[in-house]
Amino acid sequence: MSLASVEIVTTALLITTALVIILLERIFPYRKGLPIFREGFFVDFVWYTLIQSFFLKILIFSYIIYPIDQHYHLSSLHIVTNWPIAAQVLFFLITHDFYIYWFHRWQHNSKLLWRTHEAHHSNKEVDWLSGSRSHIAEIIINQTIEFAPIILLGANPIIVPIKALIDAMWGMFIHSNINVSLGKFKKVINGPEMHQWHHADYNQVFFANFSTKFSLWDWLFGTAYLPDFKPEKFGLYYEYPNDYFLQHVYSVKRMDENKLRGNIKWHWYFYWRQDLMKWVKKNSAFKRKYKKYKAQILVYLTDKYY
Numbered sequence: 673m674s675l676a677s678v679e680i681v682t683t684a685l686l687i688t689t690a691l692v693i694i695l696l697e698r699i700f701p702y703r704k705g706l707p708i709f710r711e712g713f714f715v716d717f718v719w720y721t722l723i724q725s726f727f728l729k730i731l732i733f734s735y736i737i738y739p740i741d742q743h744y745h746l747s748s749l750h751i752v753t754n755w756p757i758a759a760q761v762l763f764f765l766i767t768h769d770f771y772i773y774w775f776h777r778w779q780h781n782s783k784l785l786w787r788t789h790e791a792h793h794s795n796k797e798v799d800w801l802s803g804s805r806s807h808i809a810e811i812i813i814n815q816t817i818e819f820a821p822i823i824l825l826g827a828n829p830i831i832v833p834i835k836a837l838i839d840a841m842w843g844m845f846i847h848s849n850i851n852v853s854l855g856k857f858k859k860v861i862n863g864p865e866m867h868q869w870h871h872a873d874y875n876q877v878f879f880a881n882f883s884t885k886f887s888l889w890d891w892l893f894g895t896a897y898l899p900d901f902k903p904e905k906f907g908l909y910y911e912y913p914n915d916y917f918l919q920h921v922y923s924v925k926r927m928d929e930n931k932l933r934g935n936i937k938w939h940w941y942f943y944w945r946q947d948l949m950k951w952v953k954k955n956s957a958f959k960r961k962y963k964k965y966k967a968q969i970l971v972y973l974t975d976k977y978y
């Protein structure tokens with residue numbers, strides 16, 4: 673199968689999975705009454721999922737990983753090239769998941785690294801899309817560490833879209849608002865029942881449930897937390913900006929978004945979208961009027977000249 677056809681198939685599978693998860697969230701909700709267009713939906717979808725991931729993919733592959741390979745020619749050693757595809761996928765899946773467990777745990781234990789991770793915890797309502805909210809620095813670090821070995825060890829190029837699809841599907845699943853228990857498998861496979869707790873605003877989970885794909889790491893290293901009741905509060909215990917850019921500014925410099933919103937100098941920044949919409953509406957109203965008058969003018973001209 674060529675790389676292009678694998679990319680088409682993985683994209684189709686990604687969209688299908690998202691739709692199925694959204695449907696399951698409606699039928700079997702973990703928390704009842706959560707709307708599809710919850711608070712922060714558009715920031716997560718437009719800024720994090722579409723725009724940020726598009727630009728970071730270019731940065732990570734074209735400006736970090738490929739230049740490293742061009743310099744050191746590691747992929748020409750073909751270290752994993754001859755492994756079966758399934759073995760390659762499994763190898764990168766497990767090794768990266770082990771790394772991400774420890775890095776995630778470090779992010780919760782370091783004040784500096786927490787600044788790269790708090791965005792991910794800032795949604796007050798957790799659903800299939802919430803996982804997409806990740807600070808730029810967090811994505812650059814984690815995806816470089818994830819995809820560099822795939823390229824540098826000479827893996828089959830189709831491993832990149834396959835791995836990206838597995839990440840996206842698993843990410844949507846563990847954040848989803850689906851009331852599902854994995855039974856015995858919960859000791860190995862991560863799911864919403866553990867990761868929803870990780871996003872809960874409870875002291876006892878700030879240092880628990882760090883796993884992404886395999887909950888095994890949490891059970892193995894003593895950080896699993898799964899009581900027999902559900903959390904009621906989610907997100908951060910402190911105020912956090914709603915705006916995408918201010919979320920990134922906030923990681924470097926703490927400020928009050930509401931104060932900025934009330935500041936006349938910042939009016940243009942917060943209201944340019946509303947102003948643009950008003951302008952569009954005004955102009956479309958003008959066009960409608962113009963159409964009406966155009967017909968009258970035509971009648972007038974017709975009467976006059978014929």
Ligand SMILES: [Zn+2]
Binds near residue numbers: 780789792
């Ligand atoms: Zn976390």
Ligand SMILES: [Zn+2]
Binds near residue numbers: 847867
């Ligand atoms: Zn999460």
